[in-house]
Amino acid sequence: MNRWSSIKTIALPTHAFATKTGALVDIFIVNKILNGYVRAKDLTQAHQLFDETPHRDTVTWNTLVTGYVYIGHYERAVEVMKMMKRGGFDFDQYTFGSILKGVASMGCVKLGEQVHSSIVKTGYQGNVYSESALLDMYAKCNRMQEAYAVFECMPERNCVSWNALIAGYAQMGDIDGAFFLFDSMERENMMPDDATFASLLTLLNDPELLKVTTQIHAKIIKYGRAFDTTIINATITAYSECGDIKDSQRVFGDVEGFRDLVTWNSMLAAYVMHDKGGLAFEIFVDMQKRGIEQDMYTYTSVVSACYGSICQNQGKSLHALVIKRGLDHIVPICNSLIAMYIKFNHKYLGDAMKLFNSMEFKDSVSWNSILTGFSQSGLSEEALKFFGHMRSMWDRIDHYAFSAVLRSCSDLAIFQLGQQVHVLVVKSGFLLNEFVASSLMFMYSKCGVMEDARRSFEETPKNSPITWNSIIFGYAQHGQGKAALGYFSLMQESGVRPDHITLVAVLTACSHIGLVEKGSNFLRHMEVDYGIQPRMEHFACGVDLLGRAGYINEAKSLIETMPFKPDAMVLKTLLGACRLHGKIELASEIARLLLVLEPEEHCTYILLSDMYGHLGKWDERASVKKLMRKRGVKKVPGWSWIEVKNEVHAFNAEDRTHPQCESIYQTLTELMEEIGFSARSDFVDSVAYDLVYIEGICTY
Numbered sequence: 001m002n003r004w005s006s007i008k009t010i011a012l013p014t015h016a017f018a019t020k021t022g023a024l025v026d027i028f029i030v031n032k033i034l035n036g037y038v039r040a041k042d043l044t045q046a047h048q049l050f051d052e053t054p055h056r057d058t059v060t061w062n063t064l065v066t067g068y069v070y071i072g073h074y075e076r077a078v079e080v081m082k083m084m085k086r087g088g089f090d091f092d093q094y095t096f097g098s099i100l101k102g103v104a105s106m107g108c109v110k111l112g113e114q115v116h117s118s119i120v121k122t123g124y125q126g127n128v129y130s131e132s133a134l135l136d137m138y139a140k141c142n143r144m145q146e147a148y149a150v151f152e153c154m155p156e157r158n159c160v161s162w163n164a165l166i167a168g169y170a171q172m173g174d175i176d177g178a179f180f181l182f183d184s185m186e187r188e189n190m191m192p193d194d195a196t197f198a199s200l201l202t203l204l205n206d207p208e209l210l211k212v213t214t215q216i217h218a219k220i221i222k223y224g225r226a227f228d229t230t231i232i233n234a235t236i237t238a239y240s241e242c243g244d245i246k247d248s249q250r251v252f253g254d255v256e257g258f259r260d261l262v263t264w265n266s267m268l269a270a271y272v273m274h275d276k277g278g279l280a281f282e283i284f285v286d287m288q289k290r291g292i293e294q295d296m297y298t299y300t301s302v303v304s305a306c307y308g309s310i311c312q313n314q315g316k317s318l319h320a321l322v323i324k325r326g327l328d329h330i331v332p333i334c335n336s337l338i339a340m341y342i343k344f345n346h347k348y349l350g351d352a353m354k355l356f357n358s359m360e361f362k363d364s365v366s367w368n369s370i371l372t373g374f375s376q377s378g379l380s381e382e383a384l385k386f387f388g389h390m391r392s393m394w395d396r397i398d399h400y401a402f403s404a405v406l407r408s409c410s411d412l413a414i415f416q417l418g419q420q421v422h423v424l425v426v427k428s429g430f431l432l433n434e435f436v437a438s439s440l441m442f443m444y445s446k447c448g449v450m451e452d453a454r455r456s457f458e459e460t461p462k463n464s465p466i467t468w469n470s471i472i473f474g475y476a477q478h479g480q481g482k483a484a485l486g487y488f489s490l491m492q493e494s495g496v497r498p499d500h501i502t503l504v505a506v507l508t509a510c511s512h513i514g515l516v517e518k519g520s521n522f523l524r525h526m527e528v529d530y531g532i533q534p535r536m537e538h539f540a541c542g543v544d545l546l547g548r549a550g551y552i553n554e555a556k557s558l559i560e561t562m563p564f565k566p567d568a569m570v571l572k573t574l575l576g577a578c579r580l581h582g583k584i585e586l587a588s589e590i591a592r593l594l595l596v597l598e599p600e601e602h603c604t605y606i607l608l609s610d611m612y613g614h615l616g617k618w619d620e621r622a623s624v625k626k627l628m629r630k631r632g633v634k635k636v637p638g639w640s641w642i643e644v645k646n647e648v649h650a651f652n653a654e655d656r657t658h659p660q661c662e663s664i665y666q667t668l669t670e671l672m673e674e675i676g677f678s679a680r681s682d683f684v685d686s687v688a689y690d691l692v693y694i695e696g697i698c699t700y
Contacts, residue, residue: 031059038067058089066098074102078111091122093129100133104140112137125153132160139168144177157188163195170199178203179212192219194228201234205241213238214247227258233266240270264292268301280305281314296330303336307343315340335365342373349373368400380408384417397424399433406439410446418443432461438470445474465491465499472505481513500532507541511548519545536562540570547577552586568597575604579611587611588620595627602633 030053037046061084068077103112124130131154138147151165162185169177204213232255239247252267271280284302306315322328341352356370367390374383387405409418430436437460444453457471468491475484510519523542526532546555559566578587594604605628612621640651
């Protein structure tokens, strides 16, 4: 039996006994029973008792108002308050406190202003309880100017007042304002409590703020709050978000005996955030061994720790456990499972879709997960069909959905459909969203319309690196490296701090226009100049930069000096450079590594086979083909799309199903002869549809 059932079990017989004995004439007893119903969240019984009561006082009315606020029926609370006024009862500090809590939850500032007026009229403006509630209401409604004005006029301030204002600034993300108030609070000898520190710790979510986090932790220990559960949980999260998982572990380890479920979940989420899936599973198992009842947040976190092929069995086991525990109807857990299956690889999209279809209730995350899964797996046509279905079934298309569908338009280079989605974005009011704007720029640049990409950039707020990255990437990938670097300079002049993606774009720009020395300098000095530690993708760009320019040995040396083992992306980049410059020995060495890392990836086999073929090494080529057959690896044919007069034409390599196939091949042969290639049929077959985008290649 839970706490609320216990309270109700006590209230019901007490109510019956009071009715039988006529004790309901005693307002003290009535208020006690009424409070029991309110605490049990049974407002039906509470209101029935209220209606039966012949004599009411201010406490009776306040208790009923509080009850409706407590269960989230704020409009009903306001109605009761109006009835109270019509009944001739004056509001007091508790009436104002309860109704202002409801106003804050509704975000109804106009009603809050009316209550503020009543506080002034009834003479409660100097009451610390009423004023603190008023201050809290303004702060939660993001009206910090009014909140601070109330705070300044308070003749007496308590810890609640200070905390409400600090929490307001924390909610707005105003670090300077929140910490200024904290310093002022200490100067006025007001002792901070768990709510004070919890608000401040929510602001500490960046590696640059790690030192501040350590200082606040020291203050927490100084004030004897190190074992307050709320503070423990917030401290674990703050250290994690500031990049220090070791201190999160230390705090967690030091509070044995003071942990609650949120503490365990916080540590679990910290491991997931830092890609420590093994430790996340360990803590999950430890919770089960200790008999700790796990909740929705536990399962969503541990499911999120499952990614990549090595976690497939664990992920399926977790899915089975979710079903066993009867949690498979909880939407956030289902959403995490859908995302998990999508992250495994495109082969598990069917499992994700099956789970999606089995959900009785779906939210925007459910729809967006499937849409994003199709888009990121290269199933762009399916993504577009699903988006159409989504629009017919779900009226809350958000910026995540628009970003995903624009990505699919980009992959298919469907310019006119992309324009139609652009119009829908404008109608839906998401044009100024930086993620949608970034996707629009990507779509237009992928379709080769850089003027529209630039126009989208100009129409978008430029206070974050997201939009800058998209325009820099767009120009870089179109070979307009000077324009890309020009935008990078403008970005720095605008005071927008580059992130790791910006540097990938800049290195790409240098690579595409052959600025080897400049690009190498960016890579060498990015940590000193921009505070960004080089990641795998930066080294891949560096390998591409050197490889394109023919510096194969230098590219290899760069890989050898990396602080971590090269992944498949880096090795593929070097393999491509070897293929371009005919370095067959090194290519063979790299290919052997790739065949171990990605034995099912067909691209490595095809690249190596083609290289052996061009060099006349037929035995080696036959060995590669034999290995493909042995491992069951098949060449995935490439596709190209072109949109002409609102009709999309799809072309598959070595495919002759298009109705105008003969004229296409004839034109392509003529173009090959004109640029000096021998139009061998095998060569034409392998590249024909990759070159079909050339304007004028076919007439319709």
